[in-house]
Amino acid sequence: MAILSNGKFYGFLCSAKETGQRLANGAKEYVEDFISGFAGHGWKIWEYVKGKWMLEIDSIRVRGQFTVFEMLISKVRAIIGAQAITQGCGKIKKVELSEDGTAFLITLEDADMSFMEHDFIRCQEFTGSQKVYHVEIESVVDGVIRIPLSEFDMDEGGVVLNPPAAGDDIVQFGNSSHDEKYVGRHSAIYMHADESGQPAIDVLDAIYSKDWSDCLKVRMGGEIPGSNGSKGFYCVNGVIKGVDESGHTVYCLYPNGTAELGDGSVLFKPDKSGHIAGGSISWTWNEEKQRCVVEMDDVQVEWNNVKDSPEWVNEWTKNGTFIDGELVAAPTGFFGKQDVDTKKLTGILMGEKVIVSGVERTGIFALVNNKPVFELDPIAEKYKFKGIIETEGATIKKSLLQDVKITGTIRQPWSRSGIYINIGSQETVAFDNIAAGASGGWGDGSANSMITWTIADSGRIMRFANWKFEGETFEGAVELSAPTGKYFFEDGVAKNKISLSRELVELMGYGDASTFYGYIVLNRINLMTTAKYGRKLNVLAQGIVTGTNVGASIRYKTFDGTSMSANRGGEVGVYNVSFSWSLDADNYIVMLTGYGCAYGTNTPLKANLATRSPSSFSVYTSDDSSRNDGSFMFQLINLNDWV
Numbered sequence: 001m002a003i004l005s006n007g008k009f010y011g012f013l014c015s016a017k018e019t020g021q022r023l024a025n026g027a028k029e030y031v032e033d034f035i036s037g038f039a040g041h042g043w044k045i046w047e048y049v050k051g052k053w054m055l056e057i058d059s060i061r062v063r064g065q066f067t068v069f070e071m072l073i074s075k076v077r078a079i080i081g082a083q084a085i086t087q088g089c090g091k092i093k094k095v096e097l098s099e100d101g102t103a104f105l106i107t108l109e110d111a112d113m114s115f116m117e118h119d120f121i122r123c124q125e126f127t128g129s130q131k132v133y134h135v136e137i138e139s140v141v142d143g144v145i146r147i148p149l150s151e152f153d154m155d156e157g158g159v160v161l162n163p164p165a166a167g168d169d170i171v172q173f174g175n176s177s178h179d180e181k182y183v184g185r186h187s188a189i190y191m192h193a194d195e196s197g198q199p200a201i202d203v204l205d206a207i208y209s210k211d212w213s214d215c216l217k218v219r220m221g222g223e224i225p226g227s228n229g230s231k232g233f234y235c236v237n238g239v240i241k242g243v244d245e246s247g248h249t250v251y252c253l254y255p256n257g258t259a260e261l262g263d264g265s266v267l268f269k270p271d272k273s274g275h276i277a278g279g280s281i282s283w284t285w286n287e288e289k290q291r292c293v294v295e296m297d298d299v300q301v302e303w304n305n306v307k308d309s310p311e312w313v314n315e316w317t318k319n320g321t322f323i324d325g326e327l328v329a330a331p332t333g334f335f336g337k338q339d340v341d342t343k344k345l346t347g348i349l350m351g352e353k354v355i356v357s358g359v360e361r362t363g364i365f366a367l368v369n370n371k372p373v374f375e376l377d378p379i380a381e382k383y384k385f386k387g388i389i390e391t392e393g394a395t396i397k398k399s400l401l402q403d404v405k406i407t408g409t410i411r412q413p414w415s416r417s418g419i420y421i422n423i424g425s426q427e428t429v430a431f432d433n434i435a436a437g438a439s440g441g442w443g444d445g446s447a448n449s450m451i452t453w454t455i456a457d458s459g460r461i462m463r464f465a466n467w468k469f470e471g472e473t474f475e476g477a478v479e480l481s482a483p484t485g486k487y488f489f490e491d492g493v494a495k496n497k498i499s500l501s502r503e504l505v506e507l508m509g510y511g512d513a514s515t516f517y518g519y520i521v522l523n524r525i526n527l528m529t530t531a532k533y534g535r536k537l538n539v540l541a542q543g544i545v546t547g548t549n550v551g552a553s554i555r556y557k558t559f560d561g562t563s564m565s566a567n568r569g570g571e572v573g574v575y576n577v578s579f580s581w582s583l584d585a586d587n588y589i590v591m592l593t594g595y596g597c598a599y600g601t602n603t604p605l606k607a608n609l610a611t612r613s614p615s616s617f618s619v620y621t622s623d624d625s626s627r628n629d630g631s632f633m634f635q636l637i638n639l640n641d642w643v
Helices: 311-317
Strands: 002-004 012-022 028-032 044-049 052-056 082-085 089-097 103-108 119-126 130-136 139-141 144-148 169-175 188-192 200-204 216-223 231-235 240-243 249-253 259-261 266-268 274-276 281-286 291-296 332-338 345-356 359-368 371-377 382-385 420-423 427-430 433-435 461-465 478-481 487-490 493-495 497-500 503-511 516-526 538-547 552-558 564-568 574-579 588-595 606-613 616-622 631-638
Touching: 169 188, 249 359, 259 345, 487 497, 497 503, 538 564, 538 574, 538 588, 552 564, 552 574, 574 631, 588 616, 606 631, 616 631
Parallel strands: 433 461, 487 516
Antiparallel strands: 002 012, 012 028, 012 044, 044 052, 082 188, 089 103, 089 169, 103 144, 119 130, 119 169, 139 144, 188 200, 200 216, 216 231, 240 249, 249 259, 259 266, 266 274, 274 281, 281 291, 332 345, 345 359, 359 371, 371 382, 420 427, 461 503, 478 497, 487 493, 503 516, 538 552, 538 631, 564 574, 574 616, 588 606, 588 631, 606 616
């Protein structure tokens, strides 16, 4: 079926469908049935610019000559995973370690270098196991990229967990420098289809660190930041617009602060002007009089002769609105539109005892098809907004956030004891990071006063530090006391008191739904102590070797479950202990002591270290100057953290 726009053939020729309606002459009515693009349907011939015509169909077959002056071919392409549009990318050809052993030296397959110093690069691949690194480039010299090893994640032994390797695809995301030389290297477009089932197109800007939490400026699809799972469109300083099925704008928020509701029924502008009821009632701000001038149907209303109105009305305007000589105060009002068929309201409903979702309410409510998207109910004390609240540099003070998911950072400053956070006008809470002086050091409150012992403290993390604060250096110890029935749990013991001196002590509140038990001491760390207490050692294994004149057996524990074995070395009083770690023989020590008496005697036994290797050590046992068979205890300690 084809349809012509009119009898002159000047508009278009296209596929059409019946509407089911009849024209005045009884003929059937048809409308255009065509959608352009890859996912479109139908066909159409039309004048897309003056003097030039376009034909769009699904396929074409030519049996004779086919002459084309210009041909543009559009191909649909696809990628797996994600794609980024940034200022640099490449595939690693070779990775070497620098001469000083502190950095990776990376050469790319591409001859053209698109990376610069201070660029952040990211690699993310999944080939059975996930490989991820996100690091900063130190320098780029003669086509070689230098990245310090310290930029990469390492295990406890200092081994890089995900080192760069040949074949890695790396992509630039931002640059740490604010120098003009690097202008234009702090933005990216990131398209992803399979990250946590959240396909989206992200536009990022101001990428000056590895933290992207404040860099997302536009998102299409995926989860909207701070929306608790909602998906759609997110934009910083963009336009937020809602359109109903008929194409009418039901709401629109503009970056300049203008707000529109109910297809223009309500309009608020940042210059304090606006209108309601589709413009029937409008207002403008009079700067000279410092008040709004209201107009109704192009008639300016003068407010005067208010005598019996409430005092706040007198003070607000010095006037009032009269109809037939009576002051009007409307109990309810609606500004918007009503759907002709469904009778549902879209707009602003306000007043006393209005019906919202079948319930009698009092307040101001923004409705879309009778459903509230904004509520101010002073009676029920409900103040709700459904959607996204965007702020620029906002600060929330003296408020309590409950059952809130936070995706950014949480930080609380250190405070001296006796200083509190004020929430609203009634509640105060203590800081969680307390710099505590000894008793009598400040005279403004004890450290004990900062600890509360309620069910609400379950899971609370507190830290107490005793050294220096606000120019004062503390002397002596700080004592923290638990009330009756509550305890500090440390070293497997329930304590009534704990003390700290030149230490940091970390506590966690412990309790269930009905009982608070006390605080678990999570950690103690020395701070600038007057005496030297040394550094902790890392014990790899410990155990007992039982030796005889024909062999040996071993009972042991290793930190990671690694197996160990022992045997008699073939000579009197010589025993070997083996393990599967590959250790630096110069960077581990073996602590030994004899266990019991020499084999077959009543003479106490001693043990001495004979040799060390990367995977074993040997021990001599004796009760005098000559070796004797017997047993010993050992401890294997790693010194690599000290190297």
